[in-house]
Amino acid sequence: MNIxxxxxxxxxxxxxxxxxxxxxxxxPIVSAIYTFLIRDQYPNRPFTLVVGTDMRTSSPSLTKTAIxxxxxxxxxxxxxxxxxxxxFYFAVSHYSxxxxxxxxxxxxxxxxxxxxxxxxxxxxxxxxxxxxxxEEIKEMALRGNSVKSQVRxxxxxxxxxxSDEVQNSLRIIGNPSIKKFKIVADAxxxxxxxxxxxxxxxxxxxxIKMNFNLDGTFPAHQPDPLQSxxxxxxxxRVVKEKADLGLAPDGDGDRLFFIDExxxxxxxxxITSIVAKDLLKKYKGEKILIDIRYILTPQRIVKENGGxxxxxxxxxxxxxxxxxxxxxxxxxxxxxxxxFRETGNSESQMPIILTVLKVLTEENKPFxxxxxxxxxxxxxxxxxxxxxxxxxxMEKLKQxxxxxxxxxxxxxxxxxxxxxxxxxxxxTEPLLRLNVExxxxxxxxxxxxxxxxxxxxxxxx
Numbered sequence: 001m002n003i004x005x006x007x008x009x010x011x012x013x014x015x016x017x018x019x020x021x022x023x024x025x026x027x028p029i030v031s032a033i034y035t036f037l038i039r040d041q042y043p044n045r046p047f048t049l050v051v052g053t054d055m056r057t058s059s060p061s062l063t064k065t066a067i068x069x070x071x072x073x074x075x076x077x078x079x080x081x082x083x084x085x086x087x088f089y090f091a092v093s094h095y096s097x098x099x100x101x102x103x104x105x106x107x108x109x110x111x112x113x114x115x116x117x118x119x120x121x122x123x124x125x126x127x128x129x130x131x132x133x134x135e136e137i138k139e140m141a142l143r144g145n146s147v148k149s150q151v152r153x154x155x156x157x158x159x160x161x162x163s164d165e166v167q168n169s170l171r172i173i174g175n176p177s178i179k180k181f182k183i184v185a186d187a188x189x190x191x192x193x194x195x196x197x198x199x200x201x202x203x204x205x206x207x208i209k210m211n212f213n214l215d216g217t218f219p220a221h222q223p224d225p226l227q228s229x230x231x232x233x234x235x236x237r238v239v240k241e242k243a244d245l246g247l248a249p250d251g252d253g254d255r256l257f258f259i260d261e262x263x264x265x266x267x268x269x270x271i272t273s274i275v276a277k278d279l280l281k282k283y284k285g286e287k288i289l290i291d292i293r294y295i296l297t298p299q300r301i302v303k304e305n306g307g308x309x310x311x312x313x314x315x316x317x318x319x320x321x322x323x324x325x326x327x328x329x330x331x332x333x334x335x336x337x338x339x340f341r342e343t344g345n346s347e348s349q350m351p352i353i354l355t356v357l358k359v360l361t362e363e364n365k366p367f368x369x370x371x372x373x374x375x376x377x378x379x380x381x382x383x384x385x386x387x388x389x390x391x392x393x394m395e396k397l398k399q400x401x402x403x404x405x406x407x408x409x410x411x412x413x414x415x416x417x418x419x420x421x422x423x424x425x426x427x428t429e430p431l432l433r434l435n436v437e438x439x440x441x442x443x444x445x446x447x448x449x450x451x452x453x454x455x456x457x458x459x460x461x
Contacts, residue, residue, distance in 0.1 A: 003028065007114070008138040010427030011129040011317040014105050014114035017058040021113055023065045029115070030069045030101070031146035032137045036128075037099045037119055038147065050100030052080045052088040054191050054252050056216040058113045063103045066115075067155065074149030079157045082214070084191035084253030085116060086347050090165045091158070092118055093125055093344030104191075107224035107250040110217050116252075123324045124345035129317030162198040169350035170202070172342050174282075176358035182206040184259075185247040186234040188223035189215035192249025192256070192349070199350050203357070208241055210234060223251035226335060226382075228265075235263035244360070245367050247353065254316070254347040255336035258356065260367035269294045272332025273301035273374045275355045279330050280305040289319060289331035289339075292410050293422050293435040296377030298332060313410040315427050320345050334382075334435070378444040380436040383452060389460040390425050390432045396458055397423060397451075419443050421451055 003025050007015035013029065015021040021029075034049070041047050049070065053063040059082075070077055080091050085102055092100040099119035105112035117128035117137075128134050140146070170176075183205055187193035193212040200207045210233065211220040221230045225248040238246040238259050246259030258266040269290070276288045276298060288307050290298045291314045299309045312322045316337045323331055323345040331339040338352045339345055363370050387393065394412050401421075404414040411424025411433075419438035426433055434451060438444035 003142055005138060005142065008134055011127065011315055012106075012114055012116045012134075014108060014112060016111050017062070017113045021062070023061055026062055026065050027069050028144050028146070029137075029141045030066045031073060032140035033101060033115070033117055033128075034070055034073050034075055035140060035146045036133055036137050037117075041098070046076060047099075048076050048078055048097045050078045050080055050088065050092050050097050052083045052091070052100065052102045054084075054102070054104040054216075055082055055189075055214040056105065056110065056113050059103050059216065062113060066101065066103065071153040071155060072149070073147055073153065074151050075153040077153060077155040079155055080161060081157070081159070082191075083161065084194050086254055086343075086349055087161050087165055087195060088116075089118065089125060089346035090168070090343060090348065091161050092120055093346060094164065094168060095158075096120065102252070104252040106252045107222070107226070107255070109222055118346075120344070121324065124341070125320060126324060127317040127320045127346075129315070129321075132317065132321060162194060165195065165350060166198050166202050168343075169199070169348065169354060172340060172351045173354040173358060176354060177361065178203060178205075178354070178357045179361045180204050180206065181244040181357060181360070182208070182241060183245055183247060184208040184210065184234060184237045184241055184243045185212075186210040186220075186231075186237075187212050187249060188230065188251065189213055189218055189220055190223040190249070190251045190253065192247075192253040195253060195350055196247060196249065196353075199353060208237070208243065210237060223249075225250055225255065225257040231257070231259065231265060235259055235265075239263040245356075249349065250336070253349065256338070256349045256352060257336050258367075260371060262368050264368065266367070266371055267294070267297070267379055268332060268334050268336045269297045269379065270371050270374050271338070271352065271356065272298045273376075274359050274370070275332065275338065275352060276302050276307065276330060277305045278355050278359060280307045283329045286329040287327055289322060289328045291319065291333045292407065292413050292424075293334040293382070294377070294379050294437050296420070296437050296439070297375055300376040301374060311407075311409065314424065316347065377437045377439060378441040380434075380444055380448040383434040384426075385432045385434070385455055385459055386430060386461055387432050387459045389458070392460075393432060393455060393458045394423055397454070400454065419447050421447065423455075
């Protein structure tokens with residue numbers, strides 16, 4: 001069986017269809033996943049596996065093959081159909097199923113597809129990435145190892161998750177009183193349209209929908225809000241409609257970006273800070289997790305409000321793992337992933353939307369002004385370099401900035417009293433990534449330009 005080992009990424013399985021993932025090689029891949037998931041289960045204990053899928057054109061066929069494979073292996077399947085990844089996580093966690101797989105390639109272009117894997121535990125969901133079993137699954141898939149079953153599995157279909165997810169989200173945020181906002185949402189013809197639509201059926205708001213019909217060819221634009229060009233139409237529409245804010249989820253809905261009333265992108269660290277401050281009113285002294293790219297704003301807001309912060313590696317699987325191991329009420333990542341303890345330590349965007357609307361209601365200020373009130377640092381945005389000598393570059397930067405405080409948690413981060421930077425390699429692409437932040441905008445821009453010049457000088461392609 002031809003399986004490209006490179007499709008096993010840091011957090012999930014992701015590949016181009018049908019070149020590297022197809023109806024043939026998904027059989028040993030899913031077989032290995034199931035074998036890995038059930039190996040630690042007690043004998044004779046029923047094991048339920050959730051199967052969900054996104055709206056990509058290759059997803060129906062891949063999902064059909066995956067389900068047939070699992071049934072042949074004796075799996076007891078709960079088929080939840082076409083859902084966002086947050087709804088998939090919600091289903092596994094809320095209904096106490098044992099594990100699950102989601103057929104999706106997240107925000108990648110239409111030619112891609114893949115698999116996200118999760119299992120349940122007493123402390124919350126465990127995402128299966130490199131540090132939590134994906135390397136073992138890869139080796140098993142490449143060798144063709146799988147369990148043998150004499151009994152065909154079972155399958156039941158489950159619906160109604162979205163309604164339950166809305167109610168759970170309202171409960172988490174305390175059923176807040178929210179004034180009527182005008183909101184523009186661009187779902188990029190992808191899965192975020194489901195939960196945004198369901199949530200605003202229960203909230204009195206003027207919702208203007210853009211690209212809400214599910215279409216795996218992504219006719220409007222790629223569903224990746226980290227690419228600034230995908231936000232342009234939404235930004236213009238927010239200003240044209242004189243809306244209070246805009247929403248931009250990614251392809252499978254586990255990332256979410258906000259646009260303020262002026263059409264500007266709200267940094268995810270501000271969203272993290274807004275949610276953290278609100279949660280710390282109820283959960284005093286709790287821990288908030290933030291990733292190493294940008295820490296100044298959330299770290300300072302959390303400290304001001306009596307909480308503590310824990311810095312993590314970049315990547316949703318690593319953050320969920322850290323929450324499982326060492327706790328934390330909430331985590332925010334600079335790429336728009338947000339995690340709640342009350343949703344099994346997984347991404348859940350409905351409570352994020354509710355909290356932002358709650359705070360905007362209470363503050364009674366334009367979104368841009370609230371952003372300014374929360375800002376405690378200035379961020380450069382991420383710069384990516386295609387290089388072949390990433391380790392050499394990082395070593396040179398360590399020497400150049402040896403008078404700063406080094407944090408080697410994820411690549412290198414070097415901290416000074418009034419500014420800092422992070423340089424790391426991507427977990428999903430052959431890239432070196434730079435992020436710079438400072439107490440003031442002028443320092444950030446000076447250090448940003450200084451580092452850009454140095455990396456460009458050192459780069460080998």
